[in-house]
Amino acid sequence: MKFTAAAALLVAPLAVLASAVPKVERKITYDGYKAYRIATHNNAKSVTDKLAPLAVVPFNQNTRDHVDVVIPPSEIAAFEALGFEAEVLHEDLGADIREEANSFAPYQEISAQAIPSDTWFDAYHAYADHITFFNDLQAAFPTYSEILNIGASVQGRQLFGIHIWGSGGKGSKPAIYFHGTVHAREWISSKVVEYLAYNFLTQYNDTAVKAIRDNYDIYILPFVNPDGFVYTQTSNRLWRKNRQTRSSSSCVGTDINRNWPYKWELSGGASTDPCDETYKGLAAGDTPENRALVSFTQSLSASKGIKLYIDWHSYGQYILIPYGYDCSKRATNHAKQLSLAQSTASKIAQSYGTKFTYGPSCSTLYATTGDSVDYMQDVAKAEYSWTIELRPTGSGGGGFVLPASQIRPSGVEQWEGIKYLLASV
Ligand SMILES: [Zn+2]
Numbered sequence: 001m002k003f004t005a006a007a008a009l010l011v012a013p014l015a016v017l018a019s020a021v022p023k024v025e026r027k028i029t030y031d032g033y034k035a036y037r038i039a040t041h042n043n044a045k046s047v048t049d050k051l052a053p054l055a056v057v058p059f060n061q062n063t064r065d066h067v068d069v070v071i072p073p074s075e076i077a078a079f080e081a082l083g084f085e086a087e088v089l090h091e092d093l094g095a096d097i098r099e100e101a102n103s104f105a106p107y108q109e110i111s112a113q114a115i116p117s118d119t120w121f122d123a124y125h126a127y128a129d130h131i132t133f134f135n136d137l138q139a140a141f142p143t144y145s146e147i148l149n150i151g152a153s154v155q156g157r158q159l160f161g162i163h164i165w166g167s168g169g170k171g172s173k174p175a176i177y178f179h180g181t182v183h184a185r186e187w188i189s190s191k192v193v194e195y196l197a198y199n200f201l202t203q204y205n206d207t208a209v210k211a212i213r214d215n216y217d218i219y220i221l222p223f224v225n226p227d228g229f230v231y232t233q234t235s236n237r238l239w240r241k242n243r244q245t246r247s248s249s250s251c252v253g254t255d256i257n258r259n260w261p262y263k264w265e266l267s268g269g270a271s272t273d274p275c276d277e278t279y280k281g282l283a284a285g286d287t288p289e290n291r292a293l294v295s296f297t298q299s300l301s302a303s304k305g306i307k308l309y310i311d312w313h314s315y316g317q318y319i320l321i322p323y324g325y326d327c328s329k330r331a332t333n334h335a336k337q338l339s340l341a342q343s344t345a346s347k348i349a350q351s352y353g354t355k356f357t358y359g360p361s362c363s364t365l366y367a368t369t370g371d372s373v374d375y376m377q378d379v380a381k382a383e384y385s386w387t388i389e390l391r392p393t394g395s396g397g398g399g400f401v402l403p404a405s406q407i408r409p410s411g412v413e414q415w416e417g418i419k420y421l422l423a424s425v
Contacts, residue, residue: 026235027234027235027236028235028236028237028238029094029097029098030070030093030094030097030237030238031073031092031094031095032072032073032092032094033057033070033071033072033073033090033092033093033094034070034071034076034088034090034091034092034093035059035068035069035070035071035088035089035090035093035399036068036069036070036071036079036084036086036087036088036089037066037067037068037086037087037089037394037395038066038067038068038069038084038085038086039065039066039084039085039086040064040065040066040067041065042064042065044067047067047084048067050082050084051067051069051079051082053078054071054075054078054079055072055074055075056069056070056071056072056075056079057069057070057071057072057238058070058277059089059238059399059400060315060316060394060399061277061278061365061366063316063365063366064365064366066394068089068394068399070090070093070238087395088397089394089397089398089399090397090398090399090401093401096398096401097237097401099403100124100237100401100403100404103123103124103403103404104123104124104125104126105119105122105123105124105125106125106129107120107125107129107132107133108120110136112139113139113140113142114136114140115137115140115202116133116136116137116140116198118198120133120194120198121191121194121195121198121407121408121411122404122405122407122408123404123407124187124191124404124407126233127223127226127229127230127233130190130194130222130223131160133194134147134160134161134162134194134197134222135147137162137197137198137201138162140201141164141201144164144165144166144201144204144213145162145163145164145165145201146162146163146170147160147161147162147163148160148161148162148163148219148221148296150221150292150293150295150296151288151289151291151292151293151295151296152288152292153225153226153227153242153243153288153289154227154242154243154244154287154288154289155227155243157226157227157230158226159221159223159224159226159289159292159293160221160222160223161219161220161221161222162197162219162220163217163218163219164197164200164201164213164217164218164220165213165217165218166204166210166212166213166214166215166216167210167213167214168214168215170217171217171303171304172217172304173214173215173216173217173304174215174216174217174304174305174306174307175216175217175218175219175300175303175304175305175306175307175308176212176216176217176218176219176307176308176422177218177219177297177300177306177308177309177310177376177382178193178196178218178219178220178221178309178310178311178312179221179224179293179309179310179311179312179372180192180193180220180221180222180223180224180312181222181223181224181225181226181228181229181312182224182225182256182257182311182313182372183225183228183240183241183255183257183313184225184227184228184229184231184232184239184240184241184242185228185232185237185238185239185240185400186312186313186314186315186390186400187229187232187314187400187402188314188315188390188391188402188406188407188410189312189313189314189390190222190223190229191407191410191411192312192390192410192411192414193220193222193312194222194411195407195408195410195411195412195414195415196220196411196414196415196418197218197220197222199415200212200213200218208419208423209419211423212419212422212423215422216307216422217304219300221293224256224289224293225241225242225256225289227242227243228240228241228242228243228253231243237400237401238400239253240253240255240277241253241254241255241256241277241279242254242255242256242287242289244287244288246274246282248274248282249274249275251274251275251279253274253279254274254279254280254281254286254287255270255271255277255278255279255280256287256289256290256293257311257368257370257371257372258270258271258278258279258280258281258368258369258370258371259280259281259284259285259286259287259290259370260284260285260290260294260370260371260372260374260375261284261285261290261294261370261375261379262284262370262374262375262378262379263325263369263370263374264280264284264285264369264370265284265369266325266369267369268367268369269324269325269362269366269367269368269369269370269371270368270369270370278368280369280370284370293372294375297375297376297380298380300380301380301381301382305381305383306376306380306381306382306383307382307383307384307425308382308383308384308385308386308421308422308425309372309373309376309380309382309384309385309386310386310387310388311371311372311373311386311387311388312387312388312390313387313388313389313390314389314390314391314392314400314402315389315390315391315392315393315394315398315399315400315402316357316365316389316393316394317354317355317356317357317389317390317391317392317393318356318357318358318359318364318365318387318388318389319341319344319345319356319357319358319386319387319388320358320359320360320361320364320365320373320386320387320388320389321334321337321338321341321358321359321360321361321373321384321385321386322334322337322360322361322373322374322377322378322385323360323361323362323373323374323377324361324362324367324368324369324371324373324374325362325367325368325369325371325374326362326367327360327362327363327367328363329362330360331377331385333383333384334360337384337386338358338359338360340384340421340424340425341358341359341386342358343420343424344356344358344417344420344421344424345357345358345417347416347417347420347421348413348414348416348417349413350416351409351412351413351416352409352412352413354391354409354413355393356388361373361387365389371387372387373385373386373387383425384425388414390402390410390414391406391410392406
């Protein structure tokens with residue numbers, strides 16, 4: 001999509017301000033901005049060509065049938081004059097972001113070795129509180145878990161996580177391996193993997209959960225892009241990439257999920273423009289976050305192997321199996337992956353009727369190169385390698401800013417799906 005000019009408008013003033021006055025960043029409020037889903041009828045180019053003169057903000061990548069965009073107040077009249085077939089995702093994005101911020105709850109301090117309260121899943125939280133939550137959760141189960149620190153981000157934050165095991169002992173079984181929040185604005189992904197970690201640890205007395213824990217080592221990294229996530233909380237709720245600067249551009253950030261060293265060199269599934277939302281970097285694996293993730297992944301692959309990898313994203317409600325880089329290529333165990341994606345989607349729907357679309361990543365959604373799922377499948381040799389795009393679908397309202405009331409149901413339906421999946425692989 002040719003949203004580069006608009007993205008530069010959004011990003012450039014921040015970058016200038018940040019370099020001129022360190023530590024002072026203007027927060028973008030998005031007050032009065034409207035988000036729309038535009039029907040493309042398989043002609044996304046005609047839509048994006050018409051949008052080109054407007055200062056639109058890309059809200060999600062175009063899929064086969066729609067483009068989602070955010071329109072600043074000054075452009076709404078011009079946008080509506082274009083006469084698109086469009087539905088409103090956010091009537092006032094700024095108001096919805098404020099409501100989300102107002103729903104933040106402080107972390108409830110607990111006594112030593114107590115289990116954190118599960119009210120954690122009724123609100124969003126500051127980044128520092130997420131670290132405390134994981135440390136406290138792990139401390140309550142010291143015999144069966146440990147905190148991981150696999151490397152540092154551009155700005156020096158640890159890529160932390162939790163490793164959970166069962167009766168076989170630490171590191172004795174194939175890996176179940178989850179990444180969250182590679183795209184900074186996809187807040188629900190960290191909450192859902194936290195919900196899964198919480199349940200894996202607290203429900204070991206459940207027969208089905210015990211079987212999973214005794215058969216696998218579980219590795220969960222909730223924030224593989226911590227700098228970007230912090231930036232969404234301090235400066236720009238819609239930030240996606242990491243916070244890496246490049247001497248060649250005033251634009252900030254590389255998409256860590258287009259930076260994996262596999263099929264990175266192909267064109268069509270990422271951007272070579274540093275101002276773009278899907279900027280792939282100057283070379284494969286040239287983000288510190290990706291280097292840390294590759295190194296950790298290789299260690300899992302070389303030890304007991306990776307049974308299942310899931311990269312947790314939002315939004316759209318999809319279960320995506322390989323591949324991203326080629327719409328006709330299929331994994332050698334494609335039929336099994338597709339059938340499991342279908343039955344997992346059915347299981348997820350049993351909780352609240354939430355419908356997840358499933359299929360190969362490229363042909364179901366769009367082409368991606370240098371992405372984690374293709375790397376995990378072909379290089380790290382994961383048996384199953386998936387992306388799950390969480391709530392909402394977009395149709396019916398909402399996007400990255402998902403009301404806090406949907407955190408718990410998102411966790412519940414995915415927990416049911418994961419328990420089913422891990423009993424079935
Ligand atoms: Zn994403």
